[in-house]
Amino acid sequence: MKSTSQDQSLSDSRELDRSYDPLTGSIVEDGELSTVCYRPEGLDRLVQQTKFSKKELQVLYRGFKNECPSGVVNEETFKSIYSQFFPQGDSSMYAHFLFEAFDTQNNGSVNFEDFVISLSIILRGSITDKLNWAFNLYDINKDGCITREEMTEIMHSIYDMMGKYTYPHMKDSAPKEHVDSFFQKMDKNNDGVVTMDEFLETCQKDGNIMQSMHMFDNVI
Numbered sequence: 001m002k003s004t005s006q007d008q009s010l011s012d013s014r015e016l017d018r019s020y021d022p023l024t025g026s027i028v029e030d031g032e033l034s035t036v037c038y039r040p041e042g043l044d045r046l047v048q049q050t051k052f053s054k055k056e057l058q059v060l061y062r063g064f065k066n067e068c069p070s071g072v073v074n075e076e077t078f079k080s081i082y083s084q085f086f087p088q089g090d091s092s093m094y095a096h097f098l099f100e101a102f103d104t105q106n107n108g109s110v111n112f113e114d115f116v117i118s119l120s121i122i123l124r125g126s127i128t129d130k131l132n133w134a135f136n137l138y139d140i141n142k143d144g145c146i147t148r149e150e151m152t153e154i155m156h157s158i159y160d161m162m163g164k165y166t167y168p169h170m171k172d173s174a175p176k177e178h179v180d181s182f183f184q185k186m187d188k189n190n191d192g193v194v195t196m197d198e199f200l201e202t203c204q205k206d207g208n209i210m211q212s213m214h215m216f217d218n219v220i
Helices: 002-016 030-035 043-049 054-067 075-083 092-102 112-124 127-138 148-162 174-186 196-205 207-213
Strands: 072-074 109-111 145-147 193-195
Touching: 043 054, 043 112, 054 112, 072 075, 075 092, 092 112, 092 127, 092 148, 109 112, 112 127, 127 148, 127 196, 127 207, 145 148, 148 174, 174 193, 174 196, 193 196, 196 207
Parallel strands: none
Antiparallel strands: 072 109, 145 193
């Protein structure tokens, strides 16, 4: 009994002084501790908030800490990490929009909770959750509707990210054609903007969109 009590006391003290990392189950060295400016609140809470298991969260957290030892990511770091996946193009603008979607607290940084909650929606969320998240990404100024200007910016950022050396080669007019197609399909009342209701209704009736929504189910 005494040994169990001592172990619990040691665990509690480690969490209190933040030298113990409950997500990885490891002790943080003093030198590393001094560089950490943010730590997640706890594994059990994140299990409740997401659709990830404890084991999956631990794996994700180790990867997150490896890329972001301080515990938070600013936009420039996010862009730098994201650019590694698209070396043939310029992903900076799309990464900017993506960062703003992950930065749910609008404080210019993304911590592990921000990251993993959004990731849970993208990978494991319901169709409605995923579509809501996508709408929020496209709604750049967050006013509740998507304008042609916003969709044009998004499309240009995607084509920039994909690069000019794709095959088959994409025409310069492709982004505009995508935007025209998007509004022809989505803007039901032809008022020049796409609302959340219009977006959800159209997407849920489109077999290709619905299929793509399931593409990343149960990844990790």
